[in-house]
Amino acid sequence: MTAEQIVNAGQWVFLxxxxxxxxxxxxxxxVAAYSIRKYLQTSDxxxxxSVFSALDIPISLVVPAYNESAxxxxxxxxxLQLEYPDFELIIVNDGSSDNTLEKLIDEFGMRRFxxxxxxxxxxxxVRTIYRSAHFKNLRVIDKENGGSxxxxxxxxxxxxxxxxxxxxxxxxVLQPDSLRRVVRPFLEDSTTVAVGGTVxxxxxxxxxxxxxxxxxxxxxxxxxxxxVEYLRAFLFGRMGWxxxxxxxxxxxxxxVFHKETLVEIGGxxxxxxxxDMELILRxxxxxxxxxxxxxxxxxxxxxxxxxAPTNLRDLKGQRxxxxxxxxxxxxxxxxxxxxxxxxxxxxxxIPFYLIFELLGPIIELAGYIFIxxxxxxxxxxxxxALLFLALAIGLGMLLSTSAIMLEELSFHMYPRTRDLMLLYxxxxxxxxxxxxxxxxxxxxxxxxxxxxxxxxxxxxxRSASLADES
Amino acid sequence: MLEWLxxxxxxxxxxxxxxxxxxxxxxxxxxxxxxxxLRWVTxxxxxxxxxxxxxxxxxxxxxxxxxxxxxxxxLPRFSHKQRANLLEEWNRARAVVDGxxxxxxxxxGERLALPATVRNMLGSRKLRTRILAIQTLGNLRxxxxxxxxxxxxxxENTALSITAAVALIQICPDxxxxxxxxxxxxxxxxxxxxxxxxxxxxxxERISEPMYRAIRSADNKGKTLLLRFxxxxxxxxxxxxxxxxxxxxxxxxxxxxxxxxVSGHNGVPRIAALIRHKTWxxxxxxxxxLGRVGQPEHLPLLESMxxxxxxxxxxRAAQAISSLPFLGPNKLRQLQNRQxxxxxxxxxxxxxxxxxxx
Numbered sequence: 001m002t003a004e005q006i007v008n009a010g011q012w013v014f015l016x017x018x019x020x021x022x023x024x025x026x027x028x029x030x031v032a033a034y035s036i037r038k039y040l041q042t043s044d045x046x047x048x049x050s051v052f053s054a055l056d057i058p059i060s061l062v063v064p065a066y067n068e069s070a071x072x073x074x075x076x077x078x079x080l081q082l083e084y085p086d087f088e089l090i091i092v093n094d095g096s097s098d099n100t101l102e103k104l105i106d107e108f109g110m111r112r113f114x115x116x117x118x119x120x121x122x123x124x125x126v127r128t129i130y131r132s133a134h135f136k137n138l139r140v141i142d143k144e145n146g147g148s149x150x151x152x153x154x155x156x157x158x159x160x161x162x163x164x165x166x167x168x169x170x171x172x173v174l175q176p177d178s179l180r181r182v183v184r185p186f187l188e189d190s191t192t193v194a195v196g197g198t199v200x201x202x203x204x205x206x207x208x209x210x211x212x213x214x215x216x217x218x219x220x221x222x223x224x225x226x227x228v229e230y231l232r233a234f235l236f237g238r239m240g241w242x243x244x245x246x247x248x249x250x251x252x253x254x255x256v257f258h259k260e261t262l263v264e265i266g267g268x269x270x271x272x273x274x275x276d277m278e279l280i281l282r283x284x285x286x287x288x289x290x291x292x293x294x295x296x297x298x299x300x301x302x303x304x305x306x307x308a309p310t311n312l313r314d315l316k317g318q319r320x321x322x323x324x325x326x327x328x329x330x331x332x333x334x335x336x337x338x339x340x341x342x343x344x345x346x347x348x349x350i351p352f353y354l355i356f357e358l359l360g361p362i363i364e365l366a367g368y369i370f371i372x373x374x375x376x377x378x379x380x381x382x383x384x385a386l387l388f389l390a391l392a393i394g395l396g397m398l399l400s401t402s403a404i405m406l407e408e409l410s411f412h413m414y415p416r417t418r419d420l421m422l423l424y425x426x427x428x429x430x431x432x433x434x435x436x437x438x439x440x441x442x443x444x445x446x447x448x449x450x451x452x453x454x455x456x457x458x459x460x461x462r463s464a465s466l467a468d469e470s
Numbered sequence: 471m472l473e474w475l476x477x478x479x480x481x482x483x484x485x486x487x488x489x490x491x492x493x494x495x496x497x498x499x500x501x502x503x504x505x506x507x508l509r510w511v512t513x514x515x516x517x518x519x520x521x522x523x524x525x526x527x528x529x530x531x532x533x534x535x536x537x538x539x540x541x542x543x544x545l546p547r548f549s550h551k552q553r554a555n556l557l558e559e560w561n562r563a564r565a566v567v568d569g570x571x572x573x574x575x576x577x578x579g580e581r582l583a584l585p586a587t588v589r590n591m592l593g594s595r596k597l598r599t600r601i602l603a604i605q606t607l608g609n610l611r612x613x614x615x616x617x618x619x620x621x622x623x624x625x626e627n628t629a630l631s632i633t634a635a636v637a638l639i640q641i642c643p644d645x646x647x648x649x650x651x652x653x654x655x656x657x658x659x660x661x662x663x664x665x666x667x668x669x670x671x672x673x674x675e676r677i678s679e680p681m682y683r684a685i686r687s688a689d690n691k692g693k694t695l696l697l698r699f700x701x702x703x704x705x706x707x708x709x710x711x712x713x714x715x716x717x718x719x720x721x722x723x724x725x726x727x728x729x730x731x732v733s734g735h736n737g738v739p740r741i742a743a744l745i746r747h748k749t750w751x752x753x754x755x756x757x758x759x760l761g762r763v764g765q766p767e768h769l770p771l772l773e774s775m776x777x778x779x780x781x782x783x784x785x786r787a788a789q790a791i792s793s794l795p796f797l798g799p800n801k802l803r804q805l806q807n808r809q810x811x812x813x814x815x816x817x818x819x820x821x822x823x824x825x826x827x828x
Contacts, residue, residue: 015483115820116785116816387487402501405505412509
């Protein structure tokens with residue numbers, strides 16, 4: 001094979017990948033725009049009539065906590081004030097080495113409670129169950145450290161009494177009406193087994209007493225670029241898959257599940273690094289194996305705000321873990337791939353994730369190396385290469401612009417016009433350096449998965465906004 | 471570079487790339503301008519709407535207080551564009567009042583020529599507009615639009631059909647219950663809370679008889695579904711219905727739904743059989759019923775349920791025991807002490823702790 005043939009073949013491979021991924025994203029965009037419009041058309045009526053709430057389904061909130069003493073009291077106080085007629089709050093202290101448990105006991109008057117606990121899904125040993133003397137819907141499960149969030153959530157699921165389980169990160173800031181919004185698909189379709197909602201970046205926002213008081217953009221580059229990423233990921237990434245019942249992930253920060261289905265599939269997998277994605281894939285797999293009608297749905301409403309990493313070390317850790325989790329989750333549920341009974345999940349969503357999300361970093365990095373090599377060897381046709389680069393950046397911009405437009409059409413959470421302009425600027429800047437860096441991290445995640453890295457609780461440097469107020 | 475770009479002898483792939491870039495740039499710029507325009511429109515319209523709402527709210531508030539005001543109050547002018555805002559505000563005001571105040575708002579609506587306006591909107595291609603029109607006609611109790619709305623009840627769109635169902639109840643409740651109640655069984659897409667809303671609006675005396683007939687004639691699946699709304703029928707009808715269903719049916723779904731509605735006025739039929747029913751959730755409901763209406767003779771039955779293999783049955787039985795009015799703390803303690811089965815003792819301890827007896 002001559003150098004020219006290699007260059008030609010390489011060009012076609014990268015071009016095919018490029019066309020494939022961008023066509024996929026653009027299609028998702030179109031589907032998402034249509035779905036959001038349809039959703040918003042009926043949401044006013046739904047909200048107007050949901051005041052008649054006697055038939056709302058009771059929900060158990062499960063909040064896994066590991067060394068969360070800095071923010072746990074504020075988070076619990078805020079969650080106790082959620083606007084929903086009937087819910088219980090179960091905090092799972094996963095053997096924290098700080099004083100998370102002591103803070104909960106002191107602040108909420110927790111008393112030992114002789115609960116006949118039953119382990120329906122596996123988890124590490126539960127040491128003590130506490131019930132609040134002040135809030136009868138608040139319990140704390142104190143358990144031995146199981147080494148993962150999944151194990152802690154499983155302990156919470158075992159203690160749930162209500163038909164729906166909402167899993168929330170302890171450091172999440174919830175919208176006061178979040179439960180009412182995510183319960184809507186369960187009321188509208190009885191086959192619904194899981195619902196996710198849009199997660200937004202809390203950095204830069206003002207949080208008071210655990211609730212979001214003022215929405216604003218962060219001031220530093222890394223969280224800003226993640227705001228644009230989250231808009232893309234949630235507003236068209238998730239919303240694009242949901243109408244064809246091919247949603248493969250519900251964010252671990254906030255998801256609501258039909259409890260009996262959760263128990264039936266064995267709860268969260270403590271071995272999974274990306275336990276949130278693995279759970280949804282397993283749910284798809286087992287529902288399809290049992291030939292049971294089901295829906296896994298996404299609501300575009302912003303329901304939860306979370307702290308984004310503010311430094312490169314935390315961000316790298318997060319992206320490596322996400323990629324590792326993606327590879328592992330797809331591998332654990334590989335029987336779904338091109339499964340004759342799998343529908344859109346098996347034939348559209350998983351192949352897309354496999355080629356463009358899992359193997360994407362390999363192809364992207366290979367592309368960069370290819371271009372640099374060609375440039376060094378004098379094989380590069382500069383004008384064509386620059387055209388290609390311009391097209392890649394242009395399409396990236398188009399996707400970000402489209403996500404910002406969807407946000408403006410639907411929820412317009414960022415009130416100042418300056419915010420919009422800043423988001424556009426970031427959508428341009430992220431193409432120079434940030435995208436390449438994340439491709440490297442994702443590649444490292446892939447390597448870590450192939451080498452069999454282990455899962456552990458992950459913590460990020462917390463922004464001051466979410467810490468307990470004195 | 472620019473010289474290169476404006477050459478005319480490109481190969482196919484390069485030309486395609488150039489055209490793609492041009493298309494992407496134009497689309498991106500269009501979306502950018504559109505988004506900024508959207509923001510501008512939102513800011514302006516929010517400002518206008520706030521002023522509009524403030525003006526009209528005071529008009530609606532005055533109209534609800536007296537018929538004279540409804541007929542005489544000076545009406546602010548509004549443009550065609552503000553029609554939807556006006557309807558939304560009128561509906562909002564109308565939704566929270568009843569009786570004379572509602573009638574006054576309807577009079578005001580007629581002064582504003584709302585009936586004719588919204589009847590025309592029923593044919594709109596926009597779903598939102600149609601829903602708003604149906605809602606308004608319902609709130610106006612507009613009899614001439616009865617047949618149009620009746621047709622929309624069978625529309626395949628859930629939001630449209632359920633809004634039409636609510637409107638039909640508002641316009642002609644007697645006729646509507648006869649049409650809608652048999653449909654509940656088929657329209658499984660109708661959200662439960664909205665079905666409850668229209669049944670509640672129709673009133674128990676109006677829905678009792680058609681609900682009774684619909685439940686009696688439905689299959690087991692239909693019975694289970696309809697029983698979810700049966701708490702809204704009159705108490706004597708409900709008691710008779712529940713009694714019959716528990717005696718006649720062995721379907722777990724029907725029994726589960728019927729047991730939830732037991733008031734205890736007629737005792738609990740077949741209770742000894744139900745606490746041993748092969749389906750666990752029927753046993754759970756049986757335990758709950760005994761907790762609500764149980765008599766001293768039911769205590770041995772509840773005690774036997776503490777050994778059930780299903781946690782929820784044991785739990786509900788323990789809760790039922792701890793809530794029985796004729797058992798004091800001492801008797802409850804004795805009952806716990808005589809349990810040799812650790813599962814039974816544990817669950818009793820939990821139930822006692824929940825009511826502060828531990």
